[in-house]
Amino acid sequence: MHVHKALTIAGSDSGGGAGIQADLKTFQELSVFGMSALTAITAQNTLGVSGIFPLSVEAVAAQIDAVASDLAPDAVKTGMLFDRGIIACVSEKACLYGWEKLVVDPVMIAKGGAPLLKAESIDAVKTLLLPVTYMLTPNIPEAEVLTGLSLTTIEARKEATRMLSSFGCRYVLLKGGHDDCNEYSTDLLFDGTSFTEYVGKRVHTQHTHGTGCTFSAAITAELAWGKTPWAAVDTAKQFIQAAIEQPLGIGAGHGPTNHWAYRGGVRC
Ligand SMILES: Nc1ncnc2c1ncn2[C@@H]1O[C@H](COP(=O)(O)OP(=O)(O)O)[C@@H](O)[C@H]1O
Numbered sequence: 001m002h003v004h005k006a007l008t009i010a011g012s013d014s015g016g017g018a019g020i021q022a023d024l025k026t027f028q029e030l031s032v033f034g035m036s037a038l039t040a041i042t043a044q045n046t047l048g049v050s051g052i053f054p055l056s057v058e059a060v061a062a063q064i065d066a067v068a069s070d071l072a073p074d075a076v077k078t079g080m081l082f083d084r085g086i087i088a089c090v091s092e093k094a095c096l097y098g099w100e101k102l103v104v105d106p107v108m109i110a111k112g113g114a115p116l117l118k119a120e121s122i123d124a125v126k127t128l129l130l131p132v133t134y135m136l137t138p139n140i141p142e143a144e145v146l147t148g149l150s151l152t153t154i155e156a157r158k159e160a161t162r163m164l165s166s167f168g169c170r171y172v173l174l175k176g177g178h179d180d181c182n183e184y185s186t187d188l189l190f191d192g193t194s195f196t197e198y199v200g201k202r203v204h205t206q207h208t209h210g211t212g213c214t215f216s217a218a219i220t221a222e223l224a225w226g227k228t229p230w231a232a233v234d235t236a237k238q239f240i241q242a243a244i245e246q247p248l249g250i251g252a253g254h255g256p257t258n259h260w261a262y263r264g265g266v267r268c
């Protein structure tokens, strides 16, 4: 049996809906062996983030080295990286270990408003991380910060993906979850030449905590299986659509998505 393996480098969400927890649950559901390097511990639930405790660059580097030197991930993803030191460390390790399939979810601000990346580190994302990125998966506000453009029209979004692609990443997937007035939630994949749209019916729900983490983890899992970027995004879109459409209804605030939904639902 060949075991497909994926590594997530991200923050811990104690509430289990986003971050490392969402990534590992998603890997498991897609039959990928999940491994992790924690960047920060957050005290968090469906009502918001009440504490952020970053780990040292040394701690992040040691976790990555331990995994990469023995367990050779087939694909790697990043989530909350918090500061420039951790971004530089991930960029260096990506080169050192020759990661080909590096998915970067440029997490900046939690849905509740808490900053998960220091503002002064945004330049490091562009200069250090994007040149080693296989697929970048920004949401609309993140793409606006990275490009300085206002992304209210489809033409502006296409322009943003072109600009992001020019920073060095192979594929750019601009997510449409924040386009609230639209009846559909449409994601745009740019391969450097052409665009592919992934359209999902918008679900009117407040239970979207961790959608971006779950979606990018599903893409990473499929890439670990050797799928093409287009096939990986297609499966991930089905995974996140099911996870949003069948919420668990737990917690008093922005609840988590349902990581069991894609494979047929929760055990009763
Ligand atoms: N209300 C929704 N209904 C359907 N799909 C959604 C909804 N919100 C987000 N999505 C989808 O979830 C994925 C994550 O997108 P998004 O929420 O924009 O990311 P993030 O969590 O990084 O802000 C995308 O595929 C997006 O289209």
Ligand SMILES: Cc1ncc(COP(=O)(O)O)c(N)n1
Pocket (backbone or CB within 6 Å): 010, 011, 012, 013, 018, 019, 020, 042, 044, 079, 080, 107, 109, 110, 111, 112, 116, 208, 209, 210, 211, 212, 213
């Ligand atoms: C540790 C961690 N990583 C990522 C997110 C983003 O998830 P969301 O945008 O759904 O709040 C989060 N809230 N916490």
